[in-house]
Each structure stands twice: as structure tokens, then as C-alpha cells.
Amino acid sequence: MKLILAAAASMGWGFFGHETINRLSIFSLPPGMIGFYKRHADYLVEASVNPDKRRYAIKEEAPRHYIDLDSYGDSARSLPKYWGAARARLGEDSLMKHGIVPWHIAFMTEQLREAFFVRDPDRILRLSAELGHYVADANVPLHTTRNHNGQLTNQHGIHGFWESRLPELFSKQYNFFVGRASYEDDVAGRAWEAVFHAHAAVDSVLTEERLLSINHSSIKYNYETRGKQTIRVFGADYSRLYHERLRGMVERQMRRSIRMTADLWYTAWVDAGQPDLRQLLEYRPTEEELRKRKLEWEGWKARTYQAREHESGGN
Numbered sequence: 001m002k003l004i005l006a007a008a009a010s011m012g013w014g015f016f017g018h019e020t021i022n023r024l025s026i027f028s029l030p031p032g033m034i035g036f037y038k039r040h041a042d043y044l045v046e047a048s049v050n051p052d053k054r055r056y057a058i059k060e061e062a063p064r065h066y067i068d069l070d071s072y073g074d075s076a077r078s079l080p081k082y083w084g085a086a087r088a089r090l091g092e093d094s095l096m097k098h099g100i101v102p103w104h105i106a107f108m109t110e111q112l113r114e115a116f117f118v119r120d121p122d123r124i125l126r127l128s129a130e131l132g133h134y135v136a137d138a139n140v141p142l143h144t145t146r147n148h149n150g151q152l153t154n155q156h157g158i159h160g161f162w163e164s165r166l167p168e169l170f171s172k173q174y175n176f177f178v179g180r181a182s183y184e185d186d187v188a189g190r191a192w193e194a195v196f197h198a199h200a201a202v203d204s205v206l207t208e209e210r211l212l213s214i215n216h217s218s219i220k221y222n223y224e225t226r227g228k229q230t231i232r233v234f235g236a237d238y239s240r241l242y243h244e245r246l247r248g249m250v251e252r253q254m255r256r257s258i259r260m261t262a263d264l265w266y267t268a269w270v271d272a273g274q275p276d277l278r279q280l281l282e283y284r285p286t287e288e289e290l291r292k293r294k295l296e297w298e299g300w301k302a303r304t305y306q307a308r309e310h311e312s313g314g315n
């Protein structure tokens with residue numbers, strides 16, 4: 001008999017969660033965007049998990065999905081908000097070691113802004129799908145701690161339990177109406193707010209499971225047959241009890257992910273001058289047109305950055 005602990009790998013929300021978050025983010029978009037996103041909903045859902053698929057092929061990929069805030073101790077709060085300053089102070093190797101998700105969210109939003117500016121439909125879709133992925137990961141408490149799979153507290157498998165098993169079992173009951181996307185004038189600040197908010201929940205995620213397991217170890221696991229394999233999963237009753245103890249946490253974090261994804265998609269679009277996406281439904285720009293717009297973007301960016309650096313003292 002072959003035993004596999006289902007979803008033990010730390011994949012971030014599991015496929016189900018990422019797909020759900022990207023799909024639902026579409027419905028918060030304003031009229032100027034929603035048609036284009038709805039038309040490509042299948043792609044946005046399918047590509048929502050591409051960053052996880054890349055993790056084992058590309059060395060730089062893994063750190064983009066998490067940040068071990070506890071590795072920094074009390075100085076986590078004073079980590080530089082922007083990548084340039086962080087790299088200058090701590091060095092890239094050290095940053096990569098503890099994860100870079102908040103900085104990567106800001107970077108991806110910036111890339112998406114460029115794609116909108118250039119009006120490149122393929123890039124808009126790819127970056128939207130992947131930005132949604134990183135945003136969702138940043139909102140998972142266990143993506144903000146060294147103890148990401150409970151390995152330091154003898155709670156192996158809790159990562160997949162929280163982010164895959166619970167949403168799969170209970171998300172049908174969730175209220176996913178998160179309202180209309182709004183403009184975010186501090187994208188980097190929003191990414192940091194997300195990881196600190198998620199991090200504040202780490203203690204509950206671990207403690208509630210530990211307390212539950214004291215009296216309910218007999219119902220902790222079930223064995224399910226899938227194809228030819230027998231898989232050990234967290235038991236349905238055990239999952240329900242844990243879910244109740246978390247008092248809506250998984251639902252809240254999914255809602256935050258959906259709203260933040262929509263807000264950042266919308267913000268990138270507004271910053272790029274609200275290009276008419278309806279034109280991209282039927283028309284594909286030529287390579288030459290894309291190149292020309294890319295040059296325009298570089299010029300625009302250079303001017304904006306000069307202005308910004310004057311304001312913020314280069315930070």
C-alpha cells in the first residue's frame with residue numbers, strides 16, 4: 001500500500017484556491033475591463049497556477065511565493081518597502097533566502113501597468129493571472145513564516161490542510177461578494193499590509209490545530225482511495241472542527257485575496273491611462289506596433305521615476 005499525505009507540498013492555496021481567486025476577481029472589475037477579462041476567464045483560471053508549476057524548474061521562482069517574516073525578528077517592521085532599498089541594505093542573496101513576495105507583487109503590478117500601456121493582450125493576461133497568484137500567496141498565513149509546513153512544531157502537513165483541504169471542503173458556504181475594485185495609490189504598502197495581516201494569524205493557525213489534535217487524534221486522518229493510490233487526508237470531521245475554531249479565517253483571507261487582485265489589476269490599468277480593452281477583443285497589435293509603444297512606455301517611465309525619486313529621496 002502506497003501512502004501519500006495529500007497536498008503536503010507547500011503549493012500556496014492549492015490549485016483549487018488559486019483558480020477560485022482568479023476567477024472571482026474578474027467580477028469586481030469595472031465595465032471598462034470586465035468584458036476583456038471575462039472573455040479570457042478560462043485562461044486566467046488555468047494560468048493561475050503557472051508560478052507554482054515553475055517552482056521546481058527555475059531557481060529564482062520559489063522565493064517569490066513567501067516571506068519568512070519571523071526570520072527578521074523585530075526588524076521585520078523596518079524592512080525597506082521598496083526592492084531597490086532592500087537590496088542595497090540586505091543584499092539580494094539574503095533577501096532571496098527568506099522570500100520576497102511583497103516586493104514581487106509590486107514588481108508584477110508595475111509589469112502589468114507596462115503591458116496595459118503597450119496594449120499587449122497576451123502580456124496583460126499572463127501578468128494578470130500570475131499577479132493574482134502572488135497576491136493570493138501573500139494572504140496565506142503560512143507563507144509568512146519559517147514554520148511554513150508546521151515542521152518546527154510537529155504539525156507536518158498543516159500547510160496543505162489550511163490552504164487546500166479547508167477551501168475544498170467549505171468554500172461553497174463562503175460569501176465571495178467583495179464589491180467593486182478600487183484604486184490603490186500605494187501598491188507596495190498594500191503588499192506589506194497583506195503579509196503582516198496574514199502573519200498576525202500564524203499563531204492561531206498553529207495553536208488551534210495543536211489544541212484540537214490533543215483531544216481528537218483518533219479522527220485526525222482518513223484514508224481515501226484515488227485511482228490506484230491510497231491517500232491519507234485530514235478527516236472530514238477533524239477538518240470541520242478546525243475550520244470552526246478558525247472562525248472564518250480562510251474565508252476572510254480568500255476574500256482579501258480576491259479584492260486585492262482586482263484592486264491591483266484595476267490600478268495597473270488606471271495608471272496606464274485606462275486603455276480601451278474592447279479594442280483588444282477583436283484586434284491583435286503587430287510586433288511593430290508593440291515595439292513602438294514599448295519605446296513610448298520607456299520614455300514615460302523614465303520621466304515618472306525621475307519625478308518620484310525627487311519626492312522620496314530615492315528610496
Ligand SMILES: [Zn+2]
Nearest residue numbers: 011012065137
Ligand atoms: Zn505559490
